[in-house]
Amino acid sequence: MTAASSMFDLISEQDEQRPYFDTGGRGRSHEFYTGQEQYQREMERIYGRHWLPVDHVSRFKEKGSYATLTIGTGSVLIIHGDDGIQAYHNYCRHRGYRLVEEATGKRQSLVCIYHCWVYDRNGKLKSFNGTYFDHFFDKEKNGLLPVRTEIRFGVVFITFSEDAPDLDVSLGEFGEFARVYELENLQCVQAKDYPVACNWKLVAHNVNESLHFPTAHKDLHRITDFDDAGTYELKGDNIIGAWQVIRESFNSVSMTGRSTRDPMPLVPEADRRKINWITILPNLLFGFTADYVFMQWVWPESPGTCYVRHFWLFHPNETAKKDFSHEAVFALWDKANYEDWELCERTHRGLSNPRWTPGQLSLDEEVVSQIDAWVAQETADPAETEA
Ligand code: FES
Ligand SMILES: [Fe+2]
Numbered sequence: 014m015t016a017a018s019s020m021f022d023l024i025s026e027q028d029e030q031r032p033y034f035d036t037g038g039r040g041r042s043h044e045f046y047t048g049q050e051q052y053q054r055e056m057e058r059i060y061g062r063h064w065l066p067v068d069h070v071s072r073f074k075e076k077g078s079y080a081t082l083t084i085g086t087g088s089v090l091i092i093h094g095d096d097g098i099q100a101y102h103n104y105c106r107h108r109g110y111r112l113v114e115e116a117t118g119k120r121q122s123l124v125c126i127y128h129c130w131v132y133d134r135n136g137k138l139k140s141f142n143g144t145y146f147d148h149f150f151d152k153e154k155n156g157l158l159p160v161r162t163e164i165r166f167g168v169v170f171i172t173f174s175e176d177a178p179d180l181d182v183s184l185g186e187f188g189e190f191a192r193v194y195e196l197e198n199l200q201c202v203q204a205k206d207y208p209v210a211c212n213w214k215l216v217a218h219n220v221n222e223s224l225h226f227p228t229a230h231k232d233l234h235r236i237t238d239f240d241d242a243g244t245y246e247l248k249g250d251n252i253i254g255a256w257q258v259i260r261e262s263f264n265s266v267s268m269t270g271r272s273t274r275d276p277m278p279l280v281p282e283a284d285r286r287k288i289n290w291i292t293i294l295p296n297l298l299f300g301f302t303a304d305y306v307f308m309q310w311v312w313p314e315s316p317g318t319c320y321v322r323h324f325w326l327f328h329p330n331e332t333a334k335k336d337f338s339h340e341a342v343f344a345l346w347d348k349a350n351y352e353d354w355e356l357c358e359r360t361h362r363g364l365s366n367p368r369w370t371p372g373q374l375s376l377d378e379e380v381v382s383q384i385d386a387w388v389a390q391e392t393a394d395p396a397e398t399e400a
Contacts, residue, residue: 019283020256023189027246031379038382040371041389046212046364052316054392056085059295060313061173063251063391064180066297067091068169069308069324071201072117073098077134080117083320084312089160090123091169094135098164100171101136101157112157116206123157132157167197168293178250183293185249190291193279194301199326201308202339205347206322209311209354211361213296213319214388216311219357220298221290221380223257229356230349236263236270237288244379247291253383254291261286265304267341274331276303292380294387305342317361323350 017023045051067082068091079092081103088103090113105112105125112123112132122139123132129142136157163170163180166188170180191197209216219225223239241258259265265272266288276285280303289301300307308324323346331337363369374382 017193017281019281020190020193020287020289021283022281023193024186024245025248031246033379033382034376037376038374038378038385040374040381041385042371043364043367043369045385045389046214046369047316047361049316051392052212052313055295055313055388059388059391060084062177063174063295064163064170064172064177064183065295066168066293066308066310067100067171069199069201069326070098070164070167070169070197071199071326072204073169075119077119077121078117079113079120081113081115082312082322083314085314089171090157091162091171092134092136094133096135098162098169099136100160100162100169102160105130106138106155106157107141117204130155166191167199183249183251185252186247187249187252187291187293190254190289190299190301193281193284194277194289194306195279195328196306196326198329199306200329200332201324201326202332203325203343204322206320207350207354208318208320209357210318211354211357212316212364213311213313214384215357215360215364216319216321216353217292217296217298217384218378218381219353219360220309220311221253221255221292221384222378223255224375224377225356229352232268232345233266233349236260236266236345239377242377245291251294251387252291253294253380253387254289255380257288257290259286259288259302265342266300266302266345267304268344269341272304272341274304274327277328290380292384294384295391305339307346317365321350321354 068080072080073093076093079090082089089100090103091100103112107128107130110125110127112125121134131140133139138152138155160171223242226234226239236259238258238260243256245254247254263270285303291299296311298309306326310322311319313319325339325342
């Protein structure tokens with residue numbers, strides 16, 4: 014049990030004199046938010062190169078449990094095989110049929126229904142249909158193609174690159190939050206995908222700022238105080254974060270604002286009524302609360318479309334109780350999500366004007382500026398970065 018009185022005791026000292034406080038930030042260009050070329054760079058240099066958080070271990074408890082995920086125009090299959098959780102490219106090695114279409118499930122073998130090649134849960138080709146000559150067909154070399162996979166704090170990470178930046182350096186102080194909220198022990202009790210007709214960065218901006226709560230989310234604004242909030246300065250190349258306080262008469266970010274669940278045991282006293290909003294760049298936001306944790310990804314599909322995948326996770330002490338219900342939590346976020354996607358889609362339509370002139374960001378939008386700065390840095394040509 015930690016003796017810390019707040020997350021501020023567990024992370025590095027926070028500098029209150031950041032340059033952002035003098036200058037604020039500015040939005041970026043029409044091309045940056047809507048352009049095909051910028052999108053292509055993001056797919057290659059961010060989604061094609063970095064470690065990407067993709068799922069939570071509680072969804073793969075039994076051998077053979079799997080989930081699929083679309084990234085851009087590709088798809089990966091994440092499956093619990095005999096040696097643990099492993100990701101593969103989700104296509105058949107024969108002629109490329111997408112092997113699994115379902116979002117989740119459990120199977121001991123994976124059958125391609127085009128010509129009946131069969132793979133086991135370790136990606137090995139077990140049997141096939143058709144006649145092949147032994148001298149040119151090697152079963153061993155025709156298994157599913159693995160994607161590099163690592164697990165940290167209960168989060169499954171993959172990368173398509175052989176020289177991805179170091180995962181632990183990227184995560185930095187994220188581990189302090191993961192440990193306190195026992196991320197690896199939590200249970201994902203609900204998952205939902207939302208299609209959104211906008212550039213993925215507009216969702217990342219939206220879910221990382223609370224400035225719009227009073228105008229957009231009356232239920233959320235009733236419970237949380239957008240004035241009692243701030244930005245963290247966290248160590249870790251791919252980590253940004255902020256915090257916000259739950260209003261005094263409430264103890265849970267839910268439709269009722271009240272929960273009878275016990276606060277998570279390791280959460281410091283000062284954080285019992287706090288939401289720690291921590292993002293793993295490029296695309297995963299955590300809402301850490303003493304009552305539950307959510308994970309919310311935005312996955313790009315094209316310059317003007319993306320989808321959001323939202324998980325709700327609770328402490329196993331609570332999910333084991335007979336009267337456990339996450340209804341009030343889900344109701345609040347499901348409604349807030351639809352409110353948000355409408356804002357994001359309409360912003361995309363506004364920014365689609367080639368005459369868009371970037372606007373000034375407020376002190377409450379430091380994280381928006383940090384996201385754009387990180388994406389710009391990762392997608393710049395080397396010559397641009399040196400200049
Ligand atoms: S494409 Fe899968 S068996 Fe032919
Ligand atoms: Fe929102």
